[in-house]
Amino acid sequence: MPIKLIAVDMDGTFLNDNKQYNKTRFLNQYKQLKQQGIRFVAASGNQLYTLQNYFLEIQNDIAYVAENGAYVVDGTEEVGFAHFSPDLVAEIIASLIENYQQALIVCGKKSAYSSVTVPQQAYQKLNKYFKKLKISNDLMHIDDQICKVTLNIAQCDENLLLEDLKAKDFIQNQSVKLVSSGFGFIDLIIPAQHKAHGLSLLQQKWQIADQDILAIGDNYNDLEMIQKAGFSFAMDNAVPELKQAARFTAKSNQQEGVLDVIDLLLAGEYPFQPSLNAVNF
Structure with a gap:
């Protein structure tokens, strides 16, 4: 064939x-x-x-x-x-931002976005994977269509993070799928x-x-x-x-x-x- x-x-x-x-x-x-x-x-x-x-x-x-x-x-x-609904994006970010703000990368159609709280040394890694990355003062209000939320596990305890993520309502009800893409990142993606x-x-x-x-x-x-x-x-x-x-x-x-x-x-x-x-x- x-x-x-x-x-x-x-x-x-x-x-x-x-x-x-x-x-x-x-x-x-x-x-x-x-x-x-x-x-x-x-x-x-x-x-x-x-x-x-x-x-x-x-x-x-x-x-x-x-x-x-x-x-x-x-x-x-x-x-x-394909992108998450604005309401679901708000739910995801709100549930993660308190404990994982430094680890969050919000991925949109126009760019990826990280918080101003991300340590400067983390950008050496992030810049390898995100060639269009903007620093945001407010991840809760990004003017973009969001297709994925990524967490940089170098900024947190991986086992605790996975345990916490698996307990989230949006994972439990299968509105969001959790997948490892390797290289120190956990992705929250749209199912299917x-x-x-x-x-x-x-x-x-x-x-x-x-x-x-x-x-x-x-x-x-x-x-x-x-x-x-x-x-x-x-x-x-x-x-x-x-x-x-x-x-x-x-x-x-x-x-x-x-x-x-x-x-x-x-x-x-x-x-x-x-x-x-x-x-x-």
């Missing part, structure tokens, strides 16, 4: 631990993917502006499933944007607006079936996308649950595992020959 769409997670997957990738190698691959009519999608918990920053040379040519699936863009065209849902919007636009998707990831927020794809890869550095769900395993993000898989695809080599069944590369 022909692959028509490649969806790759970014942190821990496409990017190495220094938030970089072999740009020369990938851009050469991308030219070949484009010649073969294969779509490339960056699917990440990151905001759209951060993802675009990684692909400056082709940023208006590829597609994005950003904010864990809430914000979907094809080139310069918005395909979908995960990466697989974002991909489905692009599939509808491009008329691409699940069986024609190649997806690669490493963490819990990649699970639905991995389960959806006809060809699914977990990185060698992936969490065990994702390795169990994926059909195949790629080398780690430190070893350019994603680019190796793309080379196999372009060459028509295993596992893109349906008669073969090995699982490691």
Whole structure:
């Protein structure tokens, strides 16, 4: 079966631990993917502006499933944007701001927002993940559509935070889903607006079936996308649950595992020959 769409997670997957990738190698691959009519999608918990920053040379040519699936863009065209109701945003922020104000990042369509109380040393980390980040005097009254609320666990006790979050009414009644995106962040997202849902919007636009998707990831927020794809890869550095769900395993993000898989695809080599069944590369 022909692959028509490649969806790759970014942190821990496409990017190495220094938030970089072999740009020369990938851009050469991308030219070949484009010649073969294969779509490339960056699917990440990151905001759209951060993802675009990684692909400056082709940023208006590829597609994005950003904010864990809430914000979907094809080139310069918005395909979908899901956001919490203003009342639910107010409930979430009000329940967290007293104890976790320094840890909060409120993610909107126009920007991400952090409190003036966030310690200066925390911004070295935040600026890696949020290329458009504004400091707000009042997180309760942000003029934006909010699609995700993130907590930087470096600013709090992770176990206590998770215990507290799981007891919140908006988690208990399933108005909000709690997911770990790794790298020291906990995300509060819209239920069912995960990466697989974002991909489905692009599939509808491009008329691409699940069986024609190649997806690669490493963490819990990649699970639905991995389960959806006809060809699914977990990185060698992936969490065990994702390795169990994926059909195949790629080398780690430190070893350019994603680019190796793309080379196999372009060459028509295993596992893109349906008669073969090995699982490691």
